[in-house]
Amino acid sequence: MIKISEDDIRSQISAKEDEITKIEEEATKQEAAAEKEIEAEYDAKIKAAESKLGSEQAALDQATEKAAEWVANKKEKAISVKILSKEVASGSKMKSKALSIKLKEIAGDKKVKIKAIQGEIKALNKELNALLKAAMG
Numbered sequence: 001m002i003k004i005s006e007d008d009i010r011s012q013i014s015a016k017e018d019e020i021t022k023i024e025e026e027a028t029k030q031e032a033a034a035e036k037e038i039e040a041e042y043d044a045k046i047k048a049a050e051s052k053l054g055s056e057q058a059a060l061d062q063a064t065e066k067a068a069e070w071v072a073n074k075k076e077k078a079i080s081v082k083i084l085s086k087e088v089a090s091g092s093k094m095k096s097k098a099l100s101i102k103l104k105e106i107a108g109d110k111k112v113k114i115k116a117i118q119g120e121i122k123a124l125n126k127e128l129n130a131l132l133k134a135a136m137g
Helices: 006-065 067-136
Strands: none
Touching: 006 067
């Protein structure tokens, strides 16, 4: 069996810890990219729907004030507001779900990678302890 020096083991541990840091940095970048991707996909749609909702709500309020002459318009705008409200809620919910899924995927991948490296570090620490014990004994 080849004996590895204490410095070699410490160097390997340090390299493994550097790998963990790189994985964490990469996961952070992926999280930011995922957030930007989801925002790019949903924010414009949500903003457009919110803008439409605001103008439709204003039109609904006006129709209510002039109920006698605007009864038909009031009903039409109420339907539009309801649809747009659902669209806003749906878009927000879909955005949240999509981001959650992306972040869970990133976290899962990070956990798997780090767990494997931590196992290697644990084995190296055992080897280091055995080497130190042998050197003292």
